[in-house]
Amino acid sequence: MRHLVWFRADLRVTDNPALYEATAGGAEVEAIYIDSPGQWQQHGRAPIQRDFLSRNLQALNEQLAHLGISLTVLTVDRFAEVPALLAEWLEERQFDALYANRELGIDERRRDKAVQQALTIPCRVYNGDCVVDHGSLTTRSGDMYKVFTPFAKSWLARVRASGYRFLPVPAAQGEPQSCTPLGLSGERISSEEWPAGEAAAAERLAQFCQSSLRDYGEQRDFPAENGTSSLSPYLALGVLSPNQCLAAMEYELEQLPFSRGEPGFVWLNELIWREFYRHLLVAFPRLSMERAFKPDTEALQWSRDDQGFRAWCEGQTGYPIVDAAMRCLAQTGWMHNRLRMIVASFLTKDLHIDWRRGEAWFMSTLIDGELAANNGGWQWAAGTGADAAPYFRVFNPSTQGERFDTNGDFIRRWVPELAGVPAKVIHAPHDWLDTHHPGHGYPKPIVDHARARLHAIAMFDALKDREPV
Numbered sequence: 001m002r003h004l005v006w007f008r009a010d011l012r013v014t015d016n017p018a019l020y021e022a023t024a025g026g027a028e029v030e031a032i033y034i035d036s037p038g039q040w041q042q043h044g045r046a047p048i049q050r051d052f053l054s055r056n057l058q059a060l061n062e063q064l065a066h067l068g069i070s071l072t073v074l075t076v077d078r079f080a081e082v083p084a085l086l087a088e089w090l091e092e093r094q095f096d097a098l099y100a101n102r103e104l105g106i107d108e109r110r111r112d113k114a115v116q117q118a119l120t121i122p123c124r125v126y127n128g129d130c131v132v133d134h135g136s137l138t139t140r141s142g143d144m145y146k147v148f149t150p151f152a153k154s155w156l157a158r159v160r161a162s163g164y165r166f167l168p169v170p171a172a173q174g175e176p177q178s179c180t181p182l183g184l185s186g187e188r189i190s191s192e193e194w195p196a197g198e199a200a201a202a203e204r205l206a207q208f209c210q211s212s213l214r215d216y217g218e219q220r221d222f223p224a225e226n227g228t229s230s231l232s233p234y235l236a237l238g239v240l241s242p243n244q245c246l247a248a249m250e251y252e253l254e255q256l257p258f259s260r261g262e263p264g265f266v267w268l269n270e271l272i273w274r275e276f277y278r279h280l281l282v283a284f285p286r287l288s289m290e291r292a293f294k295p296d297t298e299a300l301q302w303s304r305d306d307q308g309f310r311a312w313c314e315g316q317t318g319y320p321i322v323d324a325a326m327r328c329l330a331q332t333g334w335m336h337n338r339l340r341m342i343v344a345s346f347l348t349k350d351l352h353i354d355w356r357r358g359e360a361w362f363m364s365t366l367i368d369g370e371l372a373a374n375n376g377g378w379q380w381a382a383g384t385g386a387d388a389a390p391y392f393r394v395f396n397p398s399t400q401g402e403r404f405d406t407n408g409d410f411i412r413r414w415v416p417e418l419a420g421v422p423a424k425v426i427h428a429p430h431d432w433l434d435t436h437h438p439g440h441g442y443p444k445p446i447v448d449h450a451r452a453r454l455h456a457i458a459m460f461d462a463l464k465d466r467e468p469v
């Protein structure tokens, strides 16, 4: 028997169901990765993530070679070309079955359906990206949850009752092989700040669990601190699985924290948010098609303010916490969760710009860009999503800055014009700058927050007067 494993967003050998099952019965196993640079571009994904993908692919190549499995990278421009390519590849090499872990976006699901139709051999598809499989948690009426809290309750009950899977690295299939270096073509920005490979991810996970897991609830909201795990780039490409996160937590705490208030629960809850958005993406394909979760919010009258959008992208809004966050994103490809919420609220509720433009900008710059969480986060902030922030709750960027970067340490790191501004005025620095550093070059606020807030509320109030769609 000959089995082919098709790696996609699951670049690891540990806890990889497709790889594990393909190797289980003693079959001869080979692996492929299909690069589709045109599709990558169409999905608007970031050059820094492409570089990280390329480096992680090489790390996977080395690990597979160690297990005696060869990895080949094939290239097509678009997903549409994949079925024919695979059919030919499989037939030429006489494989008996194809193994893969499921991907969730609508384009990926359509591609996989077309592949299944084009092949004459069995395609075995597994859940490799969630602790609890998509579609298996439903309300009493059999629908997907639309609100997070009951979803989380149900998720916790399931894991408490049934535990979670953790598959080991498969046994070696033969002698270690030599492997030739792999690299992806196309535009790339260096991701060297992030060590590649699942050993690096596992080390970061272990370190986080030892040093920060217990205090995560208290530390996670302060961008100047190292209070969160920074594991999102690894989870996004599947270099790390969520089951591995659970296993590391359990090892550190001796048991999983199933109840609010237990140490580590807040971090577990974030992993459940990750799964909530993934389950939603499967249940509501419109989320993959740039559509709002709440259909009535499609009628919101967003502003086409290109100048405001540019100022936001470049960190030139005159709101220090927003500017620091956006400049950090531009320079590093990563942003702290509290800041993602602040800048997303600012774009949609202060500048009244369509959340889709922010979502696309994030996707094109983030090293951890990932459709489910990105779409979920943006629709949450904009008030158009499942269990979104209530529309009248508009973050005040100055008070958010005061609460979560009180001394301005994060701001000073990213906005050099504000380096000498004292803490007590750092969140509204203009008068101080005008007095002490005329000609400082830091922009005046591009909007008046109080007025912008009222306008945002009025935009949503206007929806109530419309006929239901």
Ligand SMILES: Cc1cc2nc3c(=O)[nH]c(=O)nc-3n(C[C@H](O)[C@H](O)[C@H](O)COP(=O)(O)OP(=O)(O)OC[C@H]3O[C@@H](n4cnc5c(N)ncnc54)[C@H](O)[C@@H]3O)c2cc1C
Pocket: 220, 228, 229, 230, 231, 232, 233, 235, 236, 270, 271, 273, 274, 275, 277, 335, 336, 337, 338, 340, 341, 344, 362, 366, 368, 369, 370, 371, 373, 374, 375, 376, 377, 378, 381
């Ligand atoms: C507007 C907006 C856009 C976002 N875009 C993305 C994105 O493209 N990719 C992405 O991975 N996350 C995204 N998030 C979620 C979150 O901001 C990041 O996952 C988190 O900042 C990553 O840092 P960390 O690994 O240190 O997370 P930790 O706080 O250590 O959390 C552990 C893991 O849980 C998951 N997670 C944490 N918070 C969330 C959340 N709110 N929603 C979904 N999953 C979560 C991530 O996989 C994360 O790595 C977005 C949030 C917002 C508000």
